[in-house]
Amino acid sequence: MTALKLVDDRVVCQVPGCGHKSHSLLDHLQEAHGLSVSDYLAAHPGAATVSHALIQGVKAKRKGQRRSPAPALATLSHDMMGVKAPVNVAISEGQCLPKPDGYQWPSTGKALERTRRVVLALRRGHPVFYWGPSGTGKDAAISAFCADTRTPSLIYTFTSGTDVKRWFYSREIGANGTSWSYGILWHALINGIEAADGSRHPALICFSDVDRGTPEQLEEFRLMLDTTSKRLVGPTGQVHTLFPGTRFAFTANSCGTGDIDGRMSSRVMDASLLDRMGRFVEAEYLDWKDEGAILRGKFADLAAKAPLIFDELGAATLAIRNAIRGESTVDLEADLTHRGLCEILAECDDLLWLNGSVPKGLLKKGFRAWLDRLDPDNRLIAKSLIDAHVTGGVFADEDL
Ligand SMILES: Nc1ncnc2c1ncn2[C@@H]1O[C@H](COP(=O)(O)OP(=O)(O)O)[C@@H](O)[C@H]1O
Ligand SMILES: [Mg+2]
Known part of the structure; x- marks a missing residue:
């Protein structure tokens, strides 16, 4: 086996505040930052991930052996839901x-x-x-x-x-x-x-x-x-x-x-x-399993302090979307999109900030960000659907 020369040409991790040095950042990126190589390269175009010494070492080790070469950066590929595609590293x-x-x-x-x-x-x-x-x-x-x-x-x-x-x-x-x-x-x-x-x-x-x-x-x-x-x-x-x-x-x-x-x-x-x-x-709306996870990521503070509202929001969203699609006992003329859900949670987040702690009936209060887009008839139907899944009593007018 050929020893790697210890000249310090190790590569430095470019993640802000990190500065970790290594001959290969591949494991480090995943372990320390949860990043795949392609995500890292997307954030830091052209950054090195392995040192010259390592590449030379691998080459020397392989001398005389018939093996396929180590994958070059140019052959990086990305897996999207099982569809693999090359990453074009020439493009920024x-x-x-x-x-x-x-x-x-x-x-x-x-x-x-x-x-x-x-x-x-x-x-x-x-x-x-x-x-x-x-x-x-x-x-x-x-x-x-x-x-x-x-x-x-x-x-x-x-x-x-x-x-x-x-x-x-x-x-x-x-x-x-x-x-x-x-x-x-x-x-x-x-x-x-x-x-x-x-x-x-x-x-x-x-x-x-x-x-x-x-x-x-x-x-x-x-x-x-x-x-x-x-x-x-x-x-x-x-x-x-x-x-x-x-x-x-x-x-x-x-x-x-x-x-x-x-x-x-x-x-x-x-x-x-x-x-x-x-x-x-x-196109289809995301399943709540995915949408809930994405929303928890986007509203991390809220998810930590009021985790239950995400489950309630999931149940209410499903009921509302079924009614919009006509797959329910009630008909609702409205849209409840990912952006709409973000508005509801943003209002919850504002109220959490204002109150300093989780106020009673927080999600119902946040729902106003969306309910106020509806005309009175549809608003009434939507409120009844929300009431069935969200805690904090029935919607009383003084709540709204
Ligand atoms: N899979 C997803 N993960 C995270 N955010 C998403 C996802 N799909 C959609 N979004 C967000 O939802 C919003 C609406 O998406 P958009 O692509 O504009 O919808 P459309 O083109 O279908 O109207 C955007 O803010 C987008 O970033
Ligand atoms: Mg669009």
Whole structure:
């Protein structure tokens, strides 16, 4: 066995305040910080994880043996719900959509199955149309995929007033007359995204809330989505082909059928355009097992001081969502999204701060953050559902 030379080229852990030195940080990252190598590299792009001495030692040890080499950083891979994907270390964190705060891949239920289908499509380079109620984590899942795999990516959100042509190019008027200036999307589509080492990589473009787009806005995308020859036509009529490997993801609240109950601003979408937008996946709310864990992580202080409210919130959320879906004896016209749950817990957290200790009926008080969004009829129905699962007496008007 070849001894490792003890020149001090050990690598230093970059986690703020740590400073641990070692020839290999692999175990340290997991043990001391609970970080995988890819999470660490995502936070500290380009940081070394093993020393030169260690690499030389491994190489020397292997001399004359036929073995596969130690995995290089470039062959790091990430496992997302059983779908393995390489991490593109050439791309920096800032070139990718960010991993949402506290994001965790679903681990159970329908949300796991749906999210995994989305990730599999993206991993294999297929476009995907991911639709479903607001707040089910559609954009979050696509962002997390890009962040975990270091896929260079951009997101564009449709709103009715937007001039989508400007995402591609715009006319500039300068001292020498008019000229065309091309946007980031245009460059990404035609040239890919350039890494620090000069190599170019195909982008993943997420078009969010596409069903809010008007037919005129969406028409701009028809050629780009052609299955046989993906093209982009410039302002002067020149035709460009897309950078090979460019991928698209679409998110929407409806599957192109428009707004059924008048609660969202979804429009009916052109069927032939929808047909070009890839495979359809309908989003599902997270199972409470996952959502509860994510919320406990986001509201750690509250979880430590008032742990029971998370169980009550889980039971009330299930009852409310069943009523919204029409799978209950009562019908409720409302949404209760992850953002809504965060608002409820944020109000609980404010009250805990104000009171200095856990006040009586804390969760019911926090629920006001959501109940106040409802009209009087729906509020009454929602209160009765909450009453059945949350302690602290019935909702009395003086409580609200
Ligand atoms: N699996 C998850 N882990 C942690 N937070 C999540 C998860 N899924 C969604 N969220 C959070 O829920 C909120 C709504 O997600 P978003 O992707 O905007 O929903 P949608 O696009 O379906 O309307 C965001 O704040 C997002 O960060
Ligand atoms: Mg969204």
